[in-house]
Amino acid sequence: MTKQLLSLIQNETLKIWKKKRFYVILIILAILVPIFTYAQSVMSSRSADRFDDWRNQLQEQITDYENTLSSNRIPEEWKQFRRVMVQQLTYYLEQDVNPNAPNAVTFTRGFMSNAVTLFIPLMVLAIASDLVSGERSAGTIKMLLTRPVRRWKILFSKLVALTFYVSLTIIAMAVICYLISGLAFGYGGWGLPVFTGFVINGSDVDTTNVHAVPQWQYVLMQSGLIWFAAMVVAMLSLMVSVLLRSTAASIVTMMAAIISGTILSNMASAWEGAKYIFSVNLQLTTYLEGTPPPIEGMNLMFSLLVLAAWSVGSLVVSFAVFTKQDILN
Amino acid sequence: MDKQRMAERQGSKGLWRGIALVATAATLLLLAGFVYAVSDVMGLGGPRNTLLPPEQTPGQSERQELRITALGDSLTRGVGDANGRGYVNLVLEGLEEKLDVPVRLNNNLAVGGMRADELADKLESDSGYQYAIRQADLILLTIGGNDLFQFARYQEEAPSVEGALPEGEGALPQDSGTADTPSVGGVPGELSIEALGERIETALDRFRLVAERIHTLNPEARLIYVGLYNPFYDVPELRPASLLVQQWNNGVYTILQSYPDMQMVPAYDLFEATINSYLSGDRFHPNGAGYEQIAERIIQIIE
Numbered sequence: 001m002t003k004q005l006l007s008l009i010q011n012e013t014l015k016i017w018k019k020k021r022f023y024v025i026l027i028i029l030a031i032l033v034p035i036f037t038y039a040q041s042v043m044s045s046r047s048a049d050r051f052d053d054w055r056n057q058l059q060e061q062i063t064d065y066e067n068t069l070s071s072n073r074i075p076e077e078w079k080q081f082r083r084v085m086v087q088q089l090t091y092y093l094e095q096d097v098n099p100n101a102p103n104a105v106t107f108t109r110g111f112m113s114n115a116v117t118l119f120i121p122l123m124v125l126a127i128a129s130d131l132v133s134g135e136r137s138a139g140t141i142k143m144l145l146t147r148p149v150r151r152w153k154i155l156f157s158k159l160v161a162l163t164f165y166v167s168l169t170i171i172a173m174a175v176i177c178y179l180i181s182g183l184a185f186g187y188g189g190w191g192l193p194v195f196t197g198f199v200i201n202g203s204d205v206d207t208t209n210v211h212a213v214p215q216w217q218y219v220l221m222q223s224g225l226i227w228f229a230a231m232v233v234a235m236l237s238l239m240v241s242v243l244l245r246s247t248a249a250s251i252v253t254m255m256a257a258i259i260s261g262t263i264l265s266n267m268a269s270a271w272e273g274a275k276y277i278f279s280v281n282l283q284l285t286t287y288l289e290g291t292p293p294p295i296e297g298m299n300l301m302f303s304l305l306v307l308a309a310w311s312v313g314s315l316v317v318s319f320a321v322f323t324k325q326d327i328l329n
Numbered sequence: 330m331d332k333q334r335m336a337e338r339q340g341s342k343g344l345w346r347g348i349a350l351v352a353t354a355a356t357l358l359l360l361a362g363f364v365y366a367v368s369d370v371m372g373l374g375g376p377r378n379t380l381l382p383p384e385q386t387p388g389q390s391e392r393q394e395l396r397i398t399a400l401g402d403s404l405t406r407g408v409g410d411a412n413g414r415g416y417v418n419l420v421l422e423g424l425e426e427k428l429d430v431p432v433r434l435n436n437n438l439a440v441g442g443m444r445a446d447e448l449a450d451k452l453e454s455d456s457g458y459q460y461a462i463r464q465a466d467l468i469l470l471t472i473g474g475n476d477l478f479q480f481a482r483y484q485e486e487a488p489s490v491e492g493a494l495p496e497g498e499g500a501l502p503q504d505s506g507t508a509d510t511p512s513v514g515g516v517p518g519e520l521s522i523e524a525l526g527e528r529i530e531t532a533l534d535r536f537r538l539v540a541e542r543i544h545t546l547n548p549e550a551r552l553i554y555v556g557l558y559n560p561f562y563d564v565p566e567l568r569p570a571s572l573l574v575q576q577w578n579n580g581v582y583t584i585l586q587s588y589p590d591m592q593m594v595p596a597y598d599l600f601e602a603t604i605n606s607y608l609s610g611d612r613f614h615p616n617g618a619g620y621e622q623i624a625e626r627i628i629q630i631i632e
Contacts, residue, residue: 009349010345010349013345013348013349013352014341014344014345014348017344017348050434051435051436052433053435053460053464055457055460055461056435056436056457056460056461056464058457059436059438059455059457059458059460059461060436060437060438062457063436063437063438063439063440066440067406067440067441070440070441070442071441090455090456090457093456093457093460094456163352163356164348164349164352164353164355164356165352167352167355167356167358167359168348168351168352168355170355170359171355171358171359196369196370197369197370197372209372213369217365220358220361220362220365221362221363221365221366221369222362222366223358223359223362224359224360224361224362224363224364224365224366225362225363225366225367227356227359227360227362227363228363287370288366288369288370300367300370300371301371304367
């Protein structure tokens, strides 16, 4: 019984591996990360020319925020973000901690936190989108379903294999970021303190709960949250891949959903209902960073619940459809 | 044939074991990170690490370069200069040439619309400001324009934005206790000349505080203050404001005299007969040429 399931999982895992998608992800990372590393190192060497002390640089950043704050042209929602940033940076300054010290761990942290809304979902889609629809277009689904195996087991084994690759992708991303950016910035920064626990009330930042964690712990926490978000995307795209016959259609559908979430969280922060859309909630890392969420009133628990609801729903639909569906042609 | 197949099988078995092992470990690690993150954000984590008290910021050390910190309002920011350089960057370039030593801009901490009371607050509470001032050899300052003219500018409905903000909109924590809030939106025509006169005394008190705090933070640095001008010189009804501006400049001069290393450069004369060549399109800030003249004056008195 479990042996059968295990060999199914093995089969699915190897199938994904043989499709070489994971290589593609690694290659994309190996190309992109050096580009960002280079850009970052140009920027930090330029600011090192200007400022020989990070405190002055940070203060200048604060002043810049304050200057844009005094402009009438900036929408109120953006100002709120800046006000929060001013308070956060001031906190770092008061504690005499450099939030942007250039090193490989800081780079990894920054890259991952920027990748959570688009880049990582895209990588997940590369693996997940054709899990079922690909079998259908290749015609192998008939062979799969004519074997004396319950259908839910087949889908479940696909889900487990998918989970494997989501985890591998995130870990691989962190490792590649660290290894490549370390060449430019040095491999230190593990123990650097990072502040977390900023609580945002409107445009005020409550710092009573703020505490320092070593950066490696922070990256671990952040990766955990990213993993959760990536898993939600994985389950949703599994559902889409069950529902749609064509792999291309399922990739486009999921991409549209994810991109629209990014646009919505940038544009429609006045529309409260948008906070129930899964893709608006993907940036779980904001709660760790203490930056304002896309829509006021969102918090970690809320986002986790919304994301959990979406993934449970998509699992129910996937399994219901996959076990009942007729396979024609 | 069979052997080859067996080997292939063996190989994929090894591959599967490898992937499964690494992936399971990765999943568990990430899951642990997730649980940790959730409990941390929710505040369920154990005792908080107590924060270290901030280190004492190091003061000036021996250097072969001149460090400049610029403070104040939109003039120091360089508003009105189409090239975006403002007088600060011009002074920087000019001094480098004149003195033949590296000149470094520590920071330009000017914020458009800043008033003297806000600056005094910043100097007292903001460690970034304190740090930048402690490191400076030369401090460039413009302040007071918003204390005096905020009301007037608002009435004029000047097209540019900063400084014309209603109170309380600004980014800066405002100490409404000591700041006398300029009454926005008075009757047009009855311009602020009377109001200006009253305002000068309060503003000078605030300025005294600014000078005192800068001196306490860094008694060794030289401070150069750019005097105010009357931006409404060419408006006949507002020309008398020039007298009040002089009253302000006089007061500031008196305050600066009590410190050994504080000086003022005048700018009012630039904006009288030649006001149209030196004032920018917003009719309030200098333009590029105006900033050049101001920079020139600052460079003149540094050797």
